[in-house]
Amino acid sequence: MTGLFGPLQVTIEPWAAEYGPQWRGGAPPEEAEVPEALDVEVPLARWAPIAAGAAIPWSAVAFVDGVRRIDAFVAISADDRMTRGAFGTYAAGTVVLRGGAATFGPAVIGRAAVCGDGLSLPGPVTVMRAVTYEPASAPSADPPALVHSLETRMRVAEERLARELADAPGALVLADGPLAFVERSKGATVGYVKSIEEWHLPAEAVRLVHSLPPGARSPLAVLQSGRRIRYTWFLRVAPPWPGDAPFAGIVRLEVSQAVGLDAARRLADGCAVFLPRLAPPRGTDPRAPSNLLPIGAIERHLRHRMGDPRLIHRGIQTLIVREAVHRV
Amino acid sequence: MFERASPDGAGGTAGRVGVVLGSQDATPLEFWVGAEEGQTVELDDLVVCAARAPDGETVRFYGVVDVVRKRYEGAQFDGDAFRVEAGMLPAEVSYAAHVHVTRIDPERFLPPHPGAPVRIAAGPDLEHALYFDRMPARLPIGLTRGGDPLYANLEFLDGTRGAHASISGVSGVATKTTYAMFLLYALFHSGVLAADAANTRAVVINVKGEDLLWLDHPNAKLSATDRALYEAIGLPVAPFQDVGIYAPARPGSAAVVPHTGSRHVGVRPYLWTLREFARDRLLPFCFAEADDARSQIGYAVERVTGYLADLAQRGSADDPGLDGGGRPLRTLDDVAQHLEQSGQLGELISSPPTREAFLRRLHAACARMGHLVRGTEAPDRWAIRWDRHRVTVVDIHTLHSVGQMFVVGVLLKRMMAHKEQQGSARPLVFVVLDELNKYAPREGWSPIKDVVLDIAERGRSLGISLFGAQQTASEVAPRVQANAALKVVGRLDAAEAEHSEYGFLTPVARRRAAFLQPGAMIVTQPEIPSPLLVRFPFPAWATRVSEVPAGTAAGRDPFARF
Ligand SMILES: Nc1ncnc2c1ncn2[C@@H]1O[C@H](COP(=O)(O)OP(=O)(O)OP(=O)(O)O)[C@@H](O)[C@H]1O
Ligand SMILES: [Mg+2]
Numbered sequence: 001m002t003g004l005f006g007p008l009q010v011t012i013e014p015w016a017a018e019y020g021p022q023w024r025g026g027a028p029p030e031e032a033e034v035p036e037a038l039d040v041e042v043p044l045a046r047w048a049p050i051a052a053g054a055a056i057p058w059s060a061v062a063f064v065d066g067v068r069r070i071d072a073f074v075a076i077s078a079d080d081r082m083t084r085g086a087f088g089t090y091a092a093g094t095v096v097l098r099g100g101a102a103t104f105g106p107a108v109i110g111r112a113a114v115c116g117d118g119l120s121l122p123g124p125v126t127v128m129r130a131v132t133y134e135p136a137s138a139p140s141a142d143p144p145a146l147v148h149s150l151e152t153r154m155r156v157a158e159e160r161l162a163r164e165l166a167d168a169p170g171a172l173v174l175a176d177g178p179l180a181f182v183e184r185s186k187g188a189t190v191g192y193v194k195s196i197e198e199w200h201l202p203a204e205a206v207r208l209v210h211s212l213p214p215g216a217r218s219p220l221a222v223l224q225s226g227r228r229i230r231y232t233w234f235l236r237v238a239p240p241w242p243g244d245a246p247f248a249g250i251v252r253l254e255v256s257q258a259v260g261l262d263a264a265r266r267l268a269d270g271c272a273v274f275l276p277r278l279a280p281p282r283g284t285d286p287r288a289p290s291n292l293l294p295i296g297a298i299e300r301h302l303r304h305r306m307g308d309p310r311l312i313h314r315g316i317q318t319l320i321v322r323e324a325v326h327r328v
Numbered sequence: 329m330f331e332r333a334s335p336d337g338a339g340g341t342a343g344r345v346g347v348v349l350g351s352q353d354a355t356p357l358e359f360w361v362g363a364e365e366g367q368t369v370e371l372d373d374l375v376v377c378a379a380r381a382p383d384g385e386t387v388r389f390y391g392v393v394d395v396v397r398k399r400y401e402g403a404q405f406d407g408d409a410f411r412v413e414a415g416m417l418p419a420e421v422s423y424a425a426h427v428h429v430t431r432i433d434p435e436r437f438l439p440p441h442p443g444a445p446v447r448i449a450a451g452p453d454l455e456h457a458l459y460f461d462r463m464p465a466r467l468p469i470g471l472t473r474g475g476d477p478l479y480a481n482l483e484f485l486d487g488t489r490g491a492h493a494s495i496s497g498v499s500g501v502a503t504k505t506t507y508a509m510f511l512l513y514a515l516f517h518s519g520v521l522a523a524d525a526a527n528t529r530a531v532v533i534n535v536k537g538e539d540l541l542w543l544d545h546p547n548a549k550l551s552a553t554d555r556a557l558y559e560a561i562g563l564p565v566a567p568f569q570d571v572g573i574y575a576p577a578r579p580g581s582a583a584v585v586p587h588t589g590s591r592h593v594g595v596r597p598y599l600w601t602l603r604e605f606a607r608d609r610l611l612p613f614c615f616a617e618a619d620d621a622r623s624q625i626g627y628a629v630e631r632v633t634g635y636l637a638d639l640a641q642r643g644s645a646d647d648p649g650l651d652g653g654g655r656p657l658r659t660l661d662d663v664a665q666h667l668e669q670s671g672q673l674g675e676l677i678s679s680p681p682t683r684e685a686f687l688r689r690l691h692a693a694c695a696r697m698g699h700l701v702r703g704t705e706a707p708d709r710w711a712i713r714w715d716r717h718r719v720t721v722v723d724i725h726t727l728h729s730v731g732q733m734f735v736v737g738v739l740l741k742r743m744m745a746h747k748e749q750q751g752s753a754r755p756l757v758f759v760v761l762d763e764l765n766k767y768a769p770r771e772g773w774s775p776i777k778d779v780v781l782d783i784a785e786r787g788r789s790l791g792i793s794l795f796g797a798q799q800t801a802s803e804v805a806p807r808v809q810a811n812a813a814l815k816v817v818g819r820l821d822a823a824e825a826e827h828s829e830y831g832f833l834t835p836v837a838r839r840r841a842a843f844l845q846p847g848a849m850i851v852t853q854p855e856i857p858s859p860l861l862v863r864f865p866f867p868a869w870a871t872r873v874s875e876v877p878a879g880t881a882a883g884r885d886p887f888a889r890f
Contacts, residue, residue: 097415097416102412102417102418103418104418104420277416281407293411293417294416294417297417297418300402301402
């Protein structure tokens with residue numbers, strides 16, 4: 001009997017549609033990250049799920065995440081040339097889990113007025129009380145380039161927070177997203193990657209990852225992009241539901257290779273015990289179950305701290321209109 | 329437009345508990361306060377915040393906290409509480425209080441500004457919040473939970489602008505009687521009556537137990553805590569002064585002695601002479617049962633009353649009895665017999681069934697309260713002289729309901745007549761009457777209800793102020809309740825609290841009333857637009873023999889030796 005979909009196996013992408021698909025495959029091959037070595041922990045032939053241990057080796061776990069948004073695009077004319085700019089807000093924040101309590105840790109809010117084509121405003125622009133944009137510049141007027149400029153600032157803020165937290169002894173820092181910076185802190189920072197990029201993994205490795213039971217991880221692999229060399233592994237934080245895509249509940253973690261193989265293995269084991277407890281129940285987060293509770297909380301918290309977007313958009317409009325009238 | 333004032337605009341930062349919220353509407357009549365980290369805001373707290381109008385004037389908003397709540401800020405799911413508790417999810421707790429504004433000073437109805445600091449109102453601020461500063465004469469009515477004295481404006485009790493208090497609540501828990509007596513105590517002992525104090529009188533009807541027969545004795549069991557409360561209110565710890573106690577003459581006893589249980593000394597028996605019963609047309613007060621007015625009996629009673637009044641014109645005015653056509657009449661029974669045997673009754677009431685019904689009731693009255701009307705005692709010797717003492721307690725608790733109605737009806741009727749004759753609102757008389765639902769029920773008519781209504785409506789101008797108590801205001805004649813300036817509830821049954829009679833309570837106060845403990849009341853008065861929670865101490869006077877200090881004369885039974 002052929003079903004509704006014939007021979008095709010159609011499954012559900014677990015995330016809400018506005019967040020895009022969790023599986024980001026289909027990108028041009030040159031953008032895919034290539035695992036350097038799959039047999040650092042066990043040979044590929046012996047890859048099997050590694051069940052979580054029991055102990056959590058950290059006295060505190062800190063989560064670091066950032067958000068950013070464009071508050072308003074602006075069109076800029078200079079020397080008869082048309083270019084583009086963006087007023088944007090970014091934020092980085094933390095949640096610390098310690099002694100059975102979760103608390104919001106330090107957070108940073110920043111705003112930048114990014115001009116394209118290497119241009120820059122002469123100085124900071126204050127739109128209203130507590131809303132001041134620092135001048136910034138992007139090489140092109142492409143919207144992604146403007147966003148990238150904001151994102152870079154956000155990453156810097158995230159990294160600074162992560163490094164401060166990682167300096168505390170016995171603490172694990174979990175940063176949302178791939179590790180973008182070369183490790184320079186004393187402690188370890190683990191990158192938590194929710195979306196599944198195109199991977200050039202052998203079919204048996206993919207099958208293994210898809211079949212991971214909840215709380216189990218894959219063996220470690222080595223990943224290199226540029227100068228950054230990392231250990232990486234997959235972890236299932238929540239059981240799949242019927243009809244789910246095979247990667248639902250799978251996340252990828254990474255840590256700088258500088259920590260050493262033993263430390264990386266201990267981190268991987270600890271995360272396998274700890275992180276599944278923090279998976280949000282389905283329906284409570286648009287990216288459940290892979291967007292961990294503390295991370296979702298940071299995002300909501302930061303979005304709120306960035307200020308009401310409509311209010312700020314109107315503030316920017318008002319300011320520019322007033323400036324235009326003033327000039328006439 | 330309306331700027332927040334500097335902290336000193338509100339009188340300094342001391343006692344600051346939080347700021348006006350901007351996530352909920354802040355209006356001149358109500359607003360929300362976010363509590364600051366480490367601060368506590370509780371129900372009934374009085375708070376103040378200030379705002380500066382564009383013209384520079386500082387406006388203060390005073391109010392009382394009637395809702396307090398905590399919640400996780402931004403929590404979206406009920407399950408978040410579990411996840412926060414398990415240490416998986418961070419959350420900030422928002423602790424907020426709703427403020428019911430009681431006063432805006434000056435009266436500019438502008439909204440307070442979000443973010444404006446809010447302080448606990450203490451000292452002069454508290455007096456402002458509750459208009460105490462505007463009361464020319466203020467009667468202490470108890471304490472806030474925090475121990476600050478609370479007041480009522482005497483002008484609303486002494487007839488100047490209003491009169492009467494109505495106290496409702498569940499039996500035994502609401503402390504209605506005790507609170508009525510506390511108010512009376514405060515009237516006489518706080519100095520609020522000033523020059524009127526010397527002549528002001530109180531009449532207290534004791535309907536239940538012997539609770540009020542000891543109020544001229546100190547309460548030996550009063551705790552140090554309660555003593556301190558009296559001090560905080562500014563009242564002495566003392567029994568009532570200058571008290572006269574009356575009890576019904578003992579039935580079945582030819583000698584006139586008071587019918588009491590544990591107290592014998594210093595109690596005067598009371599009764600009426602048969603002649604005054606007839607002359608003053610008191611018969612209708614024996615027929616106050618609910619159905620009497622509805623039947624034909626009403627007319628019959630009227631005729632017989634008229635006949636007795638005629639009878640009272642005959643013979644010597646000094647004779648306490650009546651002359652039944654050569655036969656001396658000494659008791660109510662004599663009167664009943666005389667009516668039957670002389671054939672008078674047949675002339676007065678032509679319909680045999682009505683005659684029968686009348687007689688049945690007359691005989692019942694004879695049996696139940698005949699001992700209160702005697703033709704053997706000298707006129708005025710055993711009368712209740714409520715003007716002799718500052719406080720007069722009239723005990724009726726041993727009487728049958730018919731007798732209770734009679735005593736209350738006659739007493740109040742005479743008081744009204746007396747005051748009308750005086751034609752002035754001074755001296756003042758305060759009357760404490762329990763079980764108003766019995767004397768002035770919502771439905772029906774009786775001569776007693778008539779006089780209670782009369783007091784409710786005209787007492788104010790005649791200087792009679794009624795402190796009435798009832799378990800359920802919904803069962804009392806609405807006019808009585810409507811005329812009370814001071815409306816008080818103790819613990820209320822939740823279903824009872826829904827009746828419109830309690831419209832003076834805010835919805836929150838209604839719910840609160842179901843939780844009130846003994847010694848806690850909710851009081852509303854005309855000038856304060858919010859009900860107040862009031863605590864009051866145990867009585868400083870004895871309410872039972874065991875509280876009377878040992879060795880006190882009245883506590884001992886002088887006849888115990890015999
Ligand atoms: N200030 C007080 N604090 C606590 N308890 C009190 C206080 N005053 C009186 N009580 C207690 O409450 C009991 C009931 O008081 P009270 O007789 O005044 O109630 P009530 O409402 O008049 O009842 P009922 O409807 O039966 O007449 C008293 O026996 C007394 O022990
Ligand atoms: Mg009572």
